[in-house]
Amino acid sequence: MTSYIVRRLFAVVPVMVVVALFVFFLLRFAPGDPAAIIAGDDATSEAIAAVRAKLGLDRPVVEQFAVWVWGLAHGDLGVSIFSNLAVTRLIAQRLEPTLALTLSTLIVTIALAIPIGVVAAWKARKLVDRLAMGFAVLGFAMPVFVLAYVLIYFFAVRWQLLPVQGYSPVAEGLWPFAQSLILPSVALGVTYMALIARITRASMLEVLQQDYIRTANAKGLATDRVLLLHALKNAAVPIVTVIGIGIALLISGVVITETVFNIPGLGRLTVDAVLKRDYPIVQGLILVFAAVKVVINLLIDISYAFLDPRIRY
Amino acid sequence: MVRVLAALIALLLPLSASAQEKVLRAVMHADVRVIDPVWTTQTIANIHGALVYDTLFGNDADQKPQPQMVGKYEVSPDRLNYSFTLRDGLKFHDGSPVTTRDVIASLKRWGAKDGVGQRLMGYVTEMKAVDDKTFTMTLKEPYGMVLESLGKSGSSIAAIMREKDAMTDPQQQVKESVGSGPFIFAKDQWVPGSKAVYLKNKDYVPRSEPPSSFAGAKIPGVDRIELIWMPDPQTAMSALVNGEIDFWENPNIDFLPMLEKAKGVKLLKTGKVDSTQGMIRLNHLQPPFDNIKARQAMYYLVNQEDFLRAIVGDPKYYRVCHGMLTCGGPYENDGGSQYFKEYNPKKALQLLKEAGYKGEPITVLAATDHNTITPATQVLIQAMREAGINVDVQSMDWGSVVTRRAKKEPPAQGGWNIFVTTTGGVGSSNPVLHTWIGAACQKGLFGWPCDEEIEKLRNAFGMASDEPTRKKIARDLQARAMEQVVYIPFGQWDVPLSYRADRISGIVPNTGLAVLWGITKK
Numbered sequence: 056m057t058s059y060i061v062r063r064l065f066a067v068v069p070v071m072v073v074v075a076l077f078v079f080f081l082l083r084f085a086p087g088d089p090a091a092i093i094a095g096d097d098a099t100s101e102a103i104a105a106v107r108a109k110l111g112l113d114r115p116v117v118e119q120f121a122v123w124v125w126g127l128a129h130g131d132l133g134v135s136i137f138s139n140l141a142v143t144r145l146i147a148q149r150l151e152p153t154l155a156l157t158l159s160t161l162i163v164t165i166a167l168a169i170p171i172g173v174v175a176a177w178k179a180r181k182l183v184d185r186l187a188m189g190f191a192v193l194g195f196a197m198p199v200f201v202l203a204y205v206l207i208y209f210f211a212v213r214w215q216l217l218p219v220q221g222y223s224p225v226a227e228g229l230w231p232f233a234q235s236l237i238l239p240s241v242a243l244g245v246t247y248m249a250l251i252a253r254i255t256r257a258s259m260l261e262v263l264q265q266d267y268i269r270t271a272n273a274k275g276l277a278t279d280r281v282l283l284l285h286a287l288k289n290a291a292v293p294i295v296t297v298i299g300i301g302i303a304l305l306i307s308g309v310v311i312t313e314t315v316f317n318i319p320g321l322g323r324l325t326v327d328a329v330l331k332r333d334y335p336i337v338q339g340l341i342l343v344f345a346a347v348k349v350v351i352n353l354l355i356d357i358s359y360a361f362l363d364p365r366i367r368y
Numbered sequence: 369m370v371r372v373l374a375a376l377i378a379l380l381l382p383l384s385a386s387a388q389e390k391v392l393r394a395v396m397h398a399d400v401r402v403i404d405p406v407w408t409t410q411t412i413a414n415i416h417g418a419l420v421y422d423t424l425f426g427n428d429a430d431q432k433p434q435p436q437m438v439g440k441y442e443v444s445p446d447r448l449n450y451s452f453t454l455r456d457g458l459k460f461h462d463g464s465p466v467t468t469r470d471v472i473a474s475l476k477r478w479g480a481k482d483g484v485g486q487r488l489m490g491y492v493t494e495m496k497a498v499d500d501k502t503f504t505m506t507l508k509e510p511y512g513m514v515l516e517s518l519g520k521s522g523s524s525i526a527a528i529m530r531e532k533d534a535m536t537d538p539q540q541q542v543k544e545s546v547g548s549g550p551f552i553f554a555k556d557q558w559v560p561g562s563k564a565v566y567l568k569n570k571d572y573v574p575r576s577e578p579p580s581s582f583a584g585a586k587i588p589g590v591d592r593i594e595l596i597w598m599p600d601p602q603t604a605m606s607a608l609v610n611g612e613i614d615f616w617e618n619p620n621i622d623f624l625p626m627l628e629k630a631k632g633v634k635l636l637k638t639g640k641v642d643s644t645q646g647m648i649r650l651n652h653l654q655p656p657f658d659n660i661k662a663r664q665a666m667y668y669l670v671n672q673e674d675f676l677r678a679i680v681g682d683p684k685y686y687r688v689c690h691g692m693l694t695c696g697g698p699y700e701n702d703g704g705s706q707y708f709k710e711y712n713p714k715k716a717l718q719l720l721k722e723a724g725y726k727g728e729p730i731t732v733l734a735a736t737d738h739n740t741i742t743p744a745t746q747v748l749i750q751a752m753r754e755a756g757i758n759v760d761v762q763s764m765d766w767g768s769v770v771t772r773r774a775k776k777e778p779p780a781q782g783g784w785n786i787f788v789t790t791t792g793g794v795g796s797s798n799p800v801l802h803t804w805i806g807a808a809c810q811k812g813l814f815g816w817p818c819d820e821e822i823e824k825l826r827n828a829f830g831m832a833s834d835e836p837t838r839k840k841i842a843r844d845l846q847a848r849a850m851e852q853v854v855y856i857p858f859g860q861w862d863v864p865l866s867y868r869a870d871r872i873s874g875i876v877p878n879t880g881l882a883v884l885w886g887i888t889k890k
Binding site for chain 1: 481541602789
């Protein structure tokens, strides 16, 4: 196992190199010029050219790439073209809200989706199952932003139970922190919940047909023990895989959720940087997201070995 | 047990250290990403600048320059020599006094970067410090816009910085934003793209005159201002209705009926000059619009009502204006308005053909993500199609339009023929400050109109010493600019400011730039 993990970690290097190359050149060849945006509406072509020269954006692309890679090799992701602040500082500023939102969504989702899926499989083709799967279809079909606006309208504007927007750091109190995450987590989590519930149901249905489940039932084991200890554990591999895929979905989902709920997280930072053509920030963020994705894939692969003893690396 | 309970309650409740602090939470039209108001012409950077920095002069509600940092000033009878003395009590936020060394360095940097500053510095032969508080400015010609230039709002204000900051290359952004204005920029709390925080400058000594726009006393009305950036207007509206924010600078026009009905929310019209003017800019370097006849043909495709209805809808927020100098402003006139005779697509095509147009594609840069420019561009495209013009629509985000419009090459090589944009009514109410009316050829703004007469008239306006002369020149200038089709105006609109009237007061309209320092909170 250890040698497998080491090998996988070494494999991260070429992946990150390809990502770095791809994102750098994709951005440079995409239309848009940060110098023109900085200079503003009333700037002349000469003024824009002067800003471009000072930012080094008029240098050959290969030279710009070399400068960036040299910085990366020294742990420097560069500075924002607009704010002049280090990209690492900007990412660090935005990390807490995104982590809080992602983790709270993940916890709420898993805590609800897996039981829903298990119950739906247990009561397959009965009313509970149909209701659960109806919810899953609806949850999967409803765009995040639509649900977000509906939640805001009822829970924030109409009933004034929760704030419309914003993020309150945990250091400012647990209740304000929780309040600021409830609606965004629900809005973000419903799609994800629907996905996991459906996969859990499908996986459980397959396992529940197995002989050893029939044997367990025949032995008179309690239903909860059969479902949770015998069935769910053996149905876990596809569920864990989907949870891993779902984390990638969450990362893309936070972009919309953070925008609608005005949460200053990494998703908002990404969109703003792309729209402003703030190249160093976009490059830094894509590298971070790629690294997160690689690590999650690794963790999922490792978890297989623990969930299914037949899997060996 | 009691201690454990107390600790739990403390964890659950929000920290109340700043409970007594009066905080103005304002959602602006953009996020504060750049902290140097001279380096960029972005309006939001100037809103930041107006809070943090002070200026020598400030325009009052009638757009007349009044002394701000200057205590007294003298002008020689030949209007070639100016002497300015700084008023007492001016201090930067780091505690150092404001001296004439700081002022001269700041004006030199601003004069090297800003268009209006460059024009002023073109007349200045010398700026000399007499002592720490008095400096002189000597001109080679009696330029009449000295005080107006020093007090300009809108884009790139003449912000007075510390000498060490002002020595920064004008093409580079200053690293610190330390001014002497009524609010201190809290850089450690700045989250670019989300929030910029300003703390009351307790050492600020305001003028004794009553506040009037950028002139008079700047009395900080709250302890802390948070400029919040909300990219989603729907969220901003809900936040205002819910009382989570106090002020929303530019509510979407679609939301105005809902805001009018919202409890505690008030809409305030921004004033007759503080409006937005729509402009259709043609590329004078490329055919067919290198031909004046083709440019004039485009007037027949513009029925301003069509554009304004698409952008604004409600007539109480827009007005038809057949001039380039802001309607409602001091230099509003009818020069050149005869070009808006009628909407006649057939006539437009006929004139274009007479100008040599043979059906080549005309490239229109169509922004897809701008709440006013996008619908205006669509109206124009439809009118062009109705005329039978071969329209090559290049759809892109506004950031890409801003990039592509700077290209002088032919459309087939990445250039363009037409783009639509807007400009602020305060700047465009004055022929010198209205940079889009200029026709300085390749050195001018995108579209590069080229006309010696227009530039002569703008200079003459700057030299004029009395209002009747200025008004006459303004009319001649507008008539000439309309004839040359420097751009085609498609009307004016003014989106009201929206705010919680049950919580804040002291909103100042008609400024061209949000004046936030005087807003007080109950």
